[in-house]
Amino acid sequence: MARYIVKSLLQMIPVLLLISLIVFILVRVTGDPVALMLPESASEADRVALTAALGLDKPLLVQYGIFLADALQGDFGTSFHYGQSSLPLVLERLPASFELAAAAMALAVLLAVPLGILSAVKRNTVLDLLISGVSVIGKAMPNFWMGIMLILLFSVYLGYFPVSGRGGFDHLILPAVTLGVGLAAQMTRLIRSSMLEILSQDYIRTARSKGLSELVVVGSHAFRNGLIPVVTILTLQFTSLIGGTLITETVFAWPGLGQLLVTSVNNHDMAIVQAAVFVIAIIVILGNLLTDIVYRLLDPRIKYS
Incomplete structure (x- = not known):
């Protein structure tokens, strides 16, 4: 049983990687985050500066690598609507x-x-x-x-x-x-x-x-x-x-x-959406693992290879 639990936890890694890729792509196709974050009166210089600050001027593969590295540290970006890191906001709710x-x-x-x-x-x-x-x-x-x-x-x-x-x-x-x-x-x-x-x-x-x-x-x-x-x-x-x-x-x-x-979807606040999707995915995966463990407790005849 312990081996099965460890194996299931290891299988979370490719699943979360796939989810991270899907989230990354969806965020990029929902609109220009720079246009959403800056007021209409912003100058072209402001747009260029914010694009560079967000790393959006780099190739997509490099952007995904940065996003993945930050996500492993629990950093899914800063909410421009609330003005703070998105993951603590999600965990707070x-x-x-x-x-x-x-x-x-x-x-x-x-x-x-x-x-x-x-x-x-x-x-x-x-x-x-x-x-x-x-x-x-x-x-x-x-x-x-x-x-x-x-x-x-x-x-x-x-x-x-x-x-x-x-x-x-x-x-x-x-x-x-x-x-x-x-x-x-x-x-x-x-x-x-x-x-x-x-x-x-x-x-x-x-x-x-x-x-x-x-x-x-x-x-x-x-x-x-x-x-x-x-x-x-x-x-x-x-x-x-x-x-x-x-x-x-x-x-x-x-x-x-x-x-x-x-609220975040309506505001196009994709940093919170990213963090929320990851948290929900982890809860679902752990919930499925818990189900398998309860199966074994209810019926000892069930074996996991």
Whole structure:
């Protein structure tokens, strides 16, 4: 297992190199950074001086080498919008995104696990059809629409929760519900499918024939063996929530990485975009590695060569 972890960490190097090349190319094709940074009244001498200062007068291959060398030192450039190094700005926003993602994930698990198990145990009953129908509706609702509806109902009309911002626990509820409901709907369907497959296995029938209670059969024998696909979707969704909550963070003015990315793209502040892409890539890669480790803990039969 230790050898597999080391091998996976080493495989991060070519992946990050490829990401660095993609980011470098995308930044160069989005527009002239000099024109974006200088005011319209700037002289030609100012443009030439800034071009030389940024190293944009050198060949592209040399520029990429400089960019890569700086990136290895954690230097992705200076944000011209905020006037400071981009990586600390990105890392400063990460805790807010982690907080929102963790809250949404906790809500999704609390809803999806009991509903998914209940739907599988009560297969083809009215309760199963009701849970499945609600899951489809929950998955079909766009996050931005649901967020706006929650703000109108619970903030504007009822005044129960703040409209936007990050502060106490009450600020977290609406954005967490907005993200968590759709995720819970997806997980409920996945848990139901996984549990149905497990409940049809011979060892489950054997456990029931021994006189074990349904709670023990479902909880101890079936649910644990059906966790692997659930762990997969949990890990993938959590890593995507870190950098993919652009719309929700924008709707609720949540000061996370998603909102920073939206603002930076609108401002053409590519130094922050570069740093954010790298940070998100590392989180996704480490998340996938963590998934493999959890697989091994859940099922000792899984071996990694």
